Amino acid sequence: MSQRQIILDTETTGLYAGSGDRLVEFAGLEMTNRHFTGKNLHLYVHPERDMPEEAAAVHGLTIDVLEEKNAPVFAEVGQQIADFLRGAELIIHNAKFDVGFLNMEFQRMGLPTIEALGCTVTDTLAMARQMFPGQKASLDALCTRFEVDRSKRVYHGALIDCELLGEVYLAMTRGQFSLADSFAESAAEAAVNRRPRPEYLKVVQPNEAELAEHEAYLDTLEKTSDGHCAWRPKAAEAGA
Incomplete structure (x- = not known):
């Protein structure tokens, strides 16, 4: 008071x-x-x-x-x-x-x-x-x-x-x-800044259905970009 x-x-x-x-x-x-x-x-x-x-x-x-x-x-x-x-x-x-x-x-x-x-x-x-x-x-x-x-x-x-x-x-x-x-x-x-924060971030792994959906999306990008999909070059080189 x-x-x-x-x-x-x-x-x-x-x-x-x-x-x-x-x-x-x-x-x-x-x-x-x-x-x-x-x-x-x-x-x-x-x-x-x-x-x-x-x-x-x-x-x-x-x-x-x-x-x-x-x-x-x-x-x-x-x-x-x-x-x-x-x-x-x-x-x-x-x-x-x-x-x-x-x-x-x-x-x-x-x-x-x-x-x-x-x-x-x-x-x-x-x-x-x-x-x-x-x-x-x-x-x-x-x-x-x-x-x-x-x-x-x-x-x-x-x-x-x-x-x-x-x-x-x-x-x-x-x-x-x-x-x-x-x-x-x-x-x-x-x-607020002093509030305790978690020591790590939880990593959630994708399941098989999500991986398949992701690959399908990349396939579409690859076709529309004439094979220049930015997310696949390294993978392609590694498999060569």
């Missing part, structure tokens, strides 16, 4: 999980076998503090907007998020940031960390830097590189960023899976 993958993104009040900043939006899109399952989780979260103007300018979420959305505090949804993530491979762009905030919020509630939930983490930022050294590796830059339409991305919202990241991740890894398919086909062919 294929492992669940979750394309994940968060939005926060700032950059520092250890200095009082809080999570304000969570989005996760589930994928198995490189196909989105439709099982997703998207939540707005009240940070229980003010929203800095510079943060709101990035994601468009003010405290008023969150209150209009009746956004719960993290303590009300933390268990739901943890259960959704448990045991999955998390696909995150700049994973250290999002994992740091999730772990901070989980620990405030006494919940297990991402690692303790049995999750593995794939950082697409690190992947991009390895694939394209010296090139821009932001999500915007990767969307441009892989021709992913980001025209609907007005703000850095967690849900739209997950949708874009999902397409980017599939594009980034398409070659790996094509290569894996080729290896699988080669392995299957090799397995």
Whole structure:
């Protein structure tokens, strides 16, 4: 059974999980076998503090907007998020940031960390830097590189960023899976070639009727070729 993958993104009040900043939006899109399952989780979260103007300018979420959305505090949804993530491979762009905030919020509630939930983490930022050294590796830059339409991305919202990241991740890894398919086909062919083969071929001798039929056929060839039957010269010479 294929492992669940979750394309994940968060939005926060700032950059520092250890200095009082809080999570304000969570989005996760589930994928198995490189196909989105439709099982997703998207939540707005009240940070229980003010929203800095510079943060709101990035994601468009003010405290008023969150209150209009009746956004719960993290303590009300933390268990739901943890259960959704448990045991999955998390696909995150700049994973250290999002994992740091999730772990901070989980620990405030006494919940297990991402690692303790049995999750593995794939950082697409690190992947991009390895694939394209010296090139821009932001999500915007990767969307441009892989021709992913980001025209609907007005703000850095967690849900739209997950949708874009999902397409980017599939594009980034398409070659790996094509290569894996080729290896699988080669392995299957090799397995067929390794099947035990008989050490000899069984020789079936003709019976008298079959020999007589064969000689009659050669007689016909000899008559139609004016005695130049290719199957009888040596026999004729041997009998001379």
